[in-house]
Amino acid sequence: MKIIDKYILKRYLVTFSVMLILFIPIGITIDVSEKVNRMIERKVPLSAVLVYYGDFTIYFANLLFPIFLFLSIIWFTSKLANNTEIIAILSSGISFSRFLRPFIFGAIIVSIFALIMGFFLVPKASKGFNDFRYEYLKGNNNKTRETSDIFRQIKKEGKIEENIYVSNYNYLSQTGFNFTFEKFRDNVLVEKVTANRIRYNDVTKRYMLFNYNQRIVGENDDQITSSEKITKEYDFEPDDLTPVVYVAETMTIGQLNAFINKERERGNANINTYLVVFHKKFSLPISAFILTIIAVAVSSMKRRGGMGVNLAIGIVIAFTFIFFDKVFGTLAEKSSIPPLLAVWFPNIVFGILAAYLLRNAKR
Structure with missing residues (x-):
């Protein structure tokens, strides 16, 4: 030089x-x-x-x-x-x-x-x-999160696919409204769960559903279960349901790439x-x-x-x-x-x- x-x-x-x-x-x-x-x-x-x-x-x-x-x-x-x-x-x-x-x-x-x-x-x-x-x-941490019309794919293994939806979610109280869970096998609906409200319990790591309705689709007839309140376990966390909007800015390039692939599979809007x-x-x-x-x-x-x-x-x-x-x-x-x-x-x-x-x- x-x-x-x-x-x-x-x-x-x-x-x-x-x-x-x-x-x-x-x-x-x-x-x-x-x-x-x-x-x-x-x-x-x-x-x-x-x-x-x-x-x-x-x-x-x-x-x-x-x-x-x-x-x-x-x-x-x-x-x-x-x-x-x-x-x-x-x-x-x-x-x-x-x-x-x-x-x-x-x-x-x-x-x-x-x-x-x-x-x-x-x-x-x-x-x-x-x-x-x-x-x-x-x-108000709630301002930094998605809080309405949240759709996620929480599982996709082989022929099995599981999706969830809530019309509104409050992160501070960890409560969602108009909850829907759908399970598919070979793109055919085999189970559907609806609830007016779903709330996460930090102690038990389970979800409590209110006005719970479950429909299991059978070959000849369907099995329907209803309850005013029931505790269930699902394969997702509240942070998975409502990631922080600026979360992408806080990840290294490898973490961000993996996160994007995960959120794309979940159908994140x-x-x-x-x-x-x-x-x-x-x-x-x-x-x-x-x-x-x-x-x-x-x-x-x-x-x-x-x-x-x-x-x-x-x-x-x-x-x-x-x-x-x-x-x-x-x-x-x-x-x-x-x-x-x-x-x-x-x-x-x-x-x-x-x-x-x-x-x-x-x-």
């Missing part, structure tokens, strides 16, 4: 690190100002607050990673252009593609770091961040939310390359307005990228758009923009 490569790579990594160090305390200060009254009212332990802001740092850095990266490259590349260093480099016979190489090396390093963070560190931080908010600040989180773990590191190329192409030219013009352009592009990312992620969760396409669409659009800007910059 030549001296110029080391020089640019060092500036790339140092500026990005400084950008994180500068903006994260600002984010923490804003968050403290918003939540300090609630923390005092609820007498949140200092140790829990310190742990929360440790998790907040990782969560916040990962959330705004594209903006930090993009603005840091715009900043130091604009300084190179204003100091006519880029003109000197290109005048020495180095092509623009060769000039771009240390930036790509930097993007590789940042992408690997982002990939490791997304796979292992961010899930743990996300769990601590969200758990703190709902335990101490919102005070929230599956697209989990798939969006899964695909973002891979799309975010790739965006480092795209944003790097765009930032260099935009800021490598010395402009009349100086660095301010480049920063203004950079801020607009960075927030447009974040806007696309959030909008299409939400569309994937709430509509029929495939999560894979929705998550990668911003990278595709900005990848095309990067190719166009790079072509113009070379000219």
Whole structure:
């Protein structure tokens, strides 16, 4: 690696690190100002607050990673252009593609770091961040769970398949309403259970059903059993019935993949939310390359307005990228758009923009 490569790579990594160090305390200060009254009212332990802001740092850095990266490259590349260093480099016979190489090396390093963070560190931080908010600040864990029209496949072994349904579920009281259990053999219904209410007992690990009705389908006639109250054992837990909405964010890549496969078999209507989180773990590191190329192409030219013009352009592009990312992620969760396409669409659009800007910059 030549001296110029080391020089640019060092500036790339140092500026990005400084950008994180500068903006994260600002984010923490804003968050403290918003939540300090609630923390005092609820007498949140200092140790829990310190742990929360440790998790907040990782969560916040990962959330705004594209903006930090993009603005840091715009900043130091604009300084190179204003100091006519880029003109000197290109005048020495180095092509623009060769000039771009240390930036790509930097993007590789940042992408690997982002990939490791997304796979292992961010899930743990996300769990601590969200758990703190709902335990101490919102005070209602039920807001973080699916609570209505819940359908699950709880068993599928060979020819046997078992499904359950509740129209509404209260996690705090562990009570479901309008419960239905169906058992199939070779896609033929062999047993159906209905109850107005089902409640889980933490001590016995069993379920109590109220206004219970069971129908066992026979070859010639059906066997029907009814009871006002009965205790039964089923092969599912309350957490399996109502997983936390943000649970996908709290899992490592292996755990998340297994969880998605399990929830897909159960017919979870929230599956697209989990798939969006899964695909973002891979799309975010790739965006480092795209944003790097765009930032260099935009800021490598010395402009009349100086660095301010480049920063203004950079801020607009960075927030447009974040806007696309959030909008299409939400569309994937709430509509029929495939999560894979929705998550990668911003990278595709900005990848095309990067190719166009790079072509113009070379000219």
